[in-house]
Amino acid sequence: MSANSTAGDAAHTTVPAPDYALDAVTVTQERGPDRCTVYPTDADEETRLTTWLSLDADATCDLATMR
Template sequence: MSADSAAGDAPRPTVPAPDHALESVVVRQERGPDRCTCYPADADEATRLTTWLSVNADVLRDLETMR
């Protein structure tokens, strides 16, 4: 690698779109932080609670603002 090039300058590979899409839902809490869960559309409630990612909604960031 030459001194002129930096890792951040390399072209980004094109990533194909996945054959599935994730949905998300924010559950508003009376006590404690609101929670957001991302999951596939066909996941039942038990699977969403035990398998998929849930985070405090206040830590989420808009993808466009992070680019």
């Protein structure tokens, strides 16, 4: 499926790349799954506490293999 294809009556819209970069860190847990946290690279410490996304590390995949 190309970026300009349609699904039913709705056209696929290409979203421009964001103008910020993200960083990720994986933390090994003693109990439970390892956790990967993604946050804005240029965020100050206060923003890092509120602007982030965490997920189980085994739910991630290598970007190069997905391209």
